[in-house]
Amino acid sequence: MATTLPNWLKQRAFLTPDREAIRFEKESYTFGQLYEAAKKYAHYFASIGLQKGDFAAVLLKNKPTTIFIIHAFQQLGVPTVLLNHRLTAQELNFQLKDSHAKLLVCDDEFDSLSLQLPNDCQKVLLHQIDLTSTSSFRSEYDLDEICTIMYTSGTTGNPKGVKQSYGNHWWSAMGSSLNLGLYEQDIWLCAVPLFHISGYSILMRSVIYGMTVHLFEHFNEQKINELLVKGEGTIISVVSTMLQRLLHDQTEPYHSRFRCMLLGGGPAPKPLLEQCRDKGIPVFQTYGMTETASQIVTLPPEYSLEKLGSAGKPLFPVQIMIMEGEAILSPHKAGEIIVKGPNVTSGYLHREDANRESFKDGWFHTGDIGYLDEEGFLFVLDRRSDLIISGGENVYPAEIEATLLSHPQVEEAGVIGVKDEKWGEVPVAFLVAKQRAEKEELSHFCRERLAKFKTPKEFIYVEELPRNASKKLLRRELRAIFLKGERNEH
């Protein structure tokens, strides 16, 4: 039987109407005001024909209006497709079409993008929205209902839309609070994009917990440090590059109320963790993904050096195993990380084949490689085998390779991530050419079709790509070639 809960925002506005929900620059909104705003937007969207069961996409930057619209869609029972505004028009067109979105809500500045809307999809720019009236909508949420769609690329093929239900978000919020606790004074700083699960999940926690979220359009280390020193933020979600920038800028110790630096996006380098320990900064490393509605494994600060490189233990509602084929592996044996829990997606939108492959007996096969130690701490070795994490964005080599292969002069392509001081990692392409193209030409070609962070920073021509007996590309060997080249250069 599906569990129903009261409409979260309505319930929160009823229970604690005057508590602060959102801070953004000089603005502040209570939960009562947030609910009123969401109802006005919902009334408008209903008036232009949006109805329960339709999907609606948003291409919006981090700001309060984005939050109002996200909640407005929830009032209507309309799943939100969260578009990454760093993608190209071509990438966005794919997601709009694939999700069957009936509506696209855009920041005015994105109007210039040459989007090809599906025939039955209307576009609304923020300035066109008319908020003269208000209505109340549903009184309950069904935990099995789809709340959001976020696209993620796998190792092969097109990006897939991850179906995240209300229940996935609810259980994620519960798992997080059982691990991190829940304090009356909590304020969660959100300087990560709302179109990523790292940002969106903070919005859900805010309404469920009755907690203030302090939202930022961009990450700015000076502003964040100022708040952490004053104790006007108790938790913040970051990736390594953000943490590095915070430490570099920091001149005063953080306030004792600051209790959690939640660090996602891959294992952090030891010197960074040592610096945090010396400064008394409580770093919680975490492993999670769009399919698990954010964190699924977290390492508390007391283990951050002892268990260096580990992502920690599962959150309370979650189980983890390491498998190879049909076999469950024993500690210290590396294999595929598989996970189970009520925060895990029920599958990809319109992708029955991928679902059959990734979901078996209630377990989700992540495609990531790792092992458990004898105490059950997870060590992630490779994300989706070859995932590149660049400035907190997931970059899949296969997607870039497919783009490069569509260039008429490219015969074969292999992409790897290489270390980068600013972004953590950046993509580098190895090419076998039919006829060598200029690197500027290749860069321009990619930039037209891929987001900037996916465009390779280097193009290296080789005679052949390293492959195994079954012709599978050996990206590890590309890494070795790259490192050798680097050593020869310097």
Added chain:
Amino acid sequence: MATTLPNWLKQRAFLTPDREAIRFEKESYTFGQLYEAAKKYAHYFASIGLQKGDFAAVLLKNKPTTIFIIHAFQQLGVPTVLLNHRLTAQELNFQLKDSHAKLLVCDDEFDSLSLQLPNDCQKVLLHQIDLTSTSSFRSEYDLDEICTIMYTSGTTGNPKGVKQSYGNHWWSAMGSSLNLGLYEQDIWLCAVPLFHISGYSILMRSVIYGMTVHLFEHFNEQKINELLVKGEGTIISVVSTMLQRLLHDQTEPYHSRFRCMLLGGGPAPKPLLEQCRDKGIPVFQTYGMTETASQIVTLPPEYSLEKLGSAGKPLFPVQIMIMEGEAILSPHKAGEIIVKGPNVTSGYLHREDANRESFKDGWFHTGDIGYLDEEGFLFVLDRRSDLIISGGENVYPAEIEATLLSHPQVEEAGVIGVKDEKWGEVPVAFLVAKQRAEKEELSHFCRERLAKFKTPKEFIYVEELPRNASKKLLRRELRAIFLKGERNEH
């Protein structure tokens, strides 16, 4: 689809094996030790034939062994029937038979009770249990599965066994933490019986939150005050009589870590609340019942005087309405309190008729009378119309009346609760006699058939009982008669 979670105790022992789970007198157990103990007991119970789907009853006082056995049954997938050891043999016999219990585990001291076990029910005394081996059992709990049975009496008929699922306990723990918060240093003092939902729910929270429970066999105000002054308890569950005894005994202010006096069992008198305010004691008044797996409505301290007499607003996952017949009533109109939420029982064991009456469209009709004010605060006027709460125990007039009517010399009987300094309320009986029996004889007659706290403290003979046109007993008028009598006496 039913939600499955990892076996709570196993997961907790895996995540935080060395954290303290239980304190009791000079004993202390970690979650790792608790899990090991539960597995040993589970192995023993399995070895004597207990298996998944069987029901097992416990007649045990508050002590660590009771907790081990409760968790052992959960390892086996055996619902626990929690027997109140203050009941008479006759009352216990009913519950054993009604629940189809296959096993009764008893404190040795209760061996002398003349229990009539059902034919296929075996009895085990604690000293007979043999803990030489251990086994691991299930890795998951299904939230729809029955975890516990607790008996509760309605206004009519026999007591009914409330089916409490793992999900009911889980959602109750979530609702409580979303309201009260979840602090790393929390220690919940449990001086209420584990066979009541008030006590049992603390055990569930302990394992789910990873929180220490400090257990007491009996409530002792000196011991509790000592801990609260030292800050060795942050939350405690009490009823009014316990709170009164604590205040009476208190000489030093409580530690700042003490953050919640959770006060159940009916509205508290104003002078008591004023005293708490003056002493800075954070009282959270609460309304809940066996059917809602503990708290469902809670009033935070900042409202305790402003909203005097209110039980507060619902917990986050819960909805409340006031109904009369088919009509939903507007604010300040009194009617039946109906509730909905994932912590609410799916129904009574083997009582299809009662279930049809009490559960409609997912809403549970509590039988309690109350109203909501314009802000949504609940005011409870009458619990189950005429429920008497004596020292935290629910006493149903109808049950006592039925017993009195079985006496050959009693023609009619009406029972009400009257104020009592020590117990809050005590039952008093009004009788129309065929032939007047001695009061000692009536008291003895009741004492053989009813728990001591249910035995009327006074028996008052009257010519006739006040009844309405349809001959329904008017207990309110009995109260008026009693008060008039009291005034005449003094």
